Amino acid sequence: MFLKNLSLTNYRNYKSLSLSFDGPIQLFIGNNAQGKTNVLESIYVLALAKSHRTPRDKELIAWEADYAAIRSDVLRRYGSVRLELQLTAKGKRAKINGMEQQKLSAYVGALNVVMFAPEDLSIVKGAPAQRRRFIDMEIGQVSPTYLYYLSNYNKVLQQRNQLLKDLAMKKSHSLEMLAIWNTQLADLAVKLLKKRFEFIRKLETWAREIHTGITDGRETLSLHYENSSPVTEELAAEQAVDVMLAAYEEVRDREIMRGSTLIGPHRDDFSLKVNGMDVQTYGSQGQQRTSALSIKLAEIELIKEEVGEYPVLLLDDVLSELDEHRQTLLLETIQDRVQTFVSTTGVEGLKHQVLQQASRFYVKEGSISGER
Numbered sequence: 001m002f003l004k005n006l007s008l009t010n011y012r013n014y015k016s017l018s019l020s021f022d023g024p025i026q027l028f029i030g031n032n033a034q035g036k037t038n039v040l041e042s043i044y045v046l047a048l049a050k051s052h053r054t055p056r057d058k059e060l061i062a063w064e065a066d067y068a069a070i071r072s073d074v075l076r077r078y079g080s081v082r083l084e085l086q087l088t089a090k091g092k093r094a095k096i097n098g099m100e101q102q103k104l105s106a107y108v109g110a111l112n113v114v115m116f117a118p119e120d121l122s123i124v125k126g127a128p129a130q131r132r133r134f135i136d137m138e139i140g141q142v143s144p145t146y147l148y149y150l151s152n153y154n155k156v157l158q159q160r161n162q163l164l165k166d167l168a169m170k171k172s173h174s175l176e177m178l179a180i181w182n183t184q185l186a187d188l189a190v191k192l193l194k195k196r197f198e199f200i201r202k203l204e205t206w207a208r209e210i211h212t213g214i215t216d217g218r219e220t221l222s223l224h225y226e227n228s229s230p231v232t233e234e235l236a237a238e239q240a241v242d243v244m245l246a247a248y249e250e251v252r253d254r255e256i257m258r259g260s261t262l263i264g265p266h267r268d269d270f271s272l273k274v275n276g277m278d279v280q281t282y283g284s285q286g287q288q289r290t291s292a293l294s295i296k297l298a299e300i301e302l303i304k305e306e307v308g309e310y311p312v313l314l315l316d317d318v319l320s321e322l323d324e325h326r327q328t329l330l331l332e333t334i335q336d337r338v339q340t341f342v343s344t345t346g347v348e349g350l351k352h353q354v355l356q357q358a359s360r361f362y363v364k365e366g367s368i369s370g371e372r
C-alpha cells in the first residue's frame, strides 16, 4: 500500500499541511522539535486511530484548536481508498471513502503501518505492559475481531475486578456472579490467547530468519510467550476454556484477597532469546537493538502474509543510528516494495545510494518544503 498524499489540519504543530508522494522513500529532514515525528505519527494515527506516543488523543490536536484532521488517499491492490480521521475532545470520527465507520475496529486495517522508533527498544527492554501493547496493536491491525474481543475482555475484566474488591470488602457475597464473570472472561481469554500464540509463532519464524541474516548466522533469535495461565497452544478451544476456569478456581482466594484478576492475557508477556539467552536480561545493547530491528522487519513480512500487501514503514530517527550493514539489510527488505517514511536530522548518516536519491522534505517549525 502507498500513500499518494497526506493532509493535516490542526495536527500538533501543523495548522495546515498538504503533501504528495512519489517514489518509495520519503526523507523528512530537520532539526529537533520541528515536527518530523509529528508527520510520521500522523500516518500511524491515521492507520491505527491511536498514537504510538500517547494514549491521550487530545495531545494530537494543535493547541488552541478544537479538532484535528488527517487525510490521505491510499493506493491499495484493489484501488484507491480515501481515509479520513477527525479528532475532537469528545472523540474521533473515521471515514473510508467518505463513509463514516461506526466502529473503529471496522476502520483500523484500511491502512497498515509498521513504525520503528527509538522507543521501540522497549519491546526488548521495557516492562511487560509495553510488550502486551505491542502484541495487541500488531494483531489488531490485521484482525478486527481481535480488537473486538480485546475490548470486551477489558470490560468484563473491570467488572470482575470490581466484584473481587466487593467480595474482599464483604460488600458482596455473590460467588454466583463471580462464576458468571469467569465463564465470560475465560471464553474471551482463550480467544485472545489463540491469536497471540499464532502471532508469536509466525513473528518468530520471520524474525529468526531475519536475525540470522543480520548477524551473518552468528545468532539465533527465538520468541517465547510467557503465560500467566496454564492454557497451552495445543489445547482445543473448549478444553482451553475448562483449563482457564479451573485455574480461576485455584487462585480464587488470592484474587479476592488482592481484589484483582491475577491470571490471563492482561498479565502475560513474551521474551526474546538469542542463542538461548534472555536478551532483556543478558543481551548487549547491540543485541537488544538488533533484536528489535529483526522484530520490526518481521512485522513487515507478517503483515504482507496476512493482508497480501506490504504495509507502509515509518522509520523515526533510527536509520542513521544503524551501521551501514544494517542499513543495507533494511533497504534490501524494503526495496521498491515498501513505501517508507524516514525522519532524520541530517543526511550524512545515510550511506546508501537509494537514500541519497529519495524524495526530500525539509521540516521547519511546523511547515514543510519539498525539493527533489
Ligand SMILES: Nc1ncnc2c1ncn2[C@@H]1O[C@H](COP(=O)(O)OP(=O)(O)O)[C@@H](O)[C@H]1O
Pocket (backbone or CB within 6 Å): 011, 012, 013, 014, 030, 031, 032, 033, 034, 035, 036, 037, 038, 039, 058, 059, 060, 061, 062, 063
Ligand atoms: N498539540 C500540539 N500543538 C502544537 N504544537 C505541538 C503539539 N504537540 C507538540 N507540538 C510541538 O511539536 C514540536 C515537536 O515535534 P516533533 O515532531 O516531535 O519534533 P521532531 O522534529 O524533533 O521529531 C514541538 O515544538 C512541540 O512544541
Ligand SMILES: [Mg+2]
Pocket (backbone or CB within 6 Å): 033, 036, 037, 038, 316, 317
Ligand atoms: Mg522526533
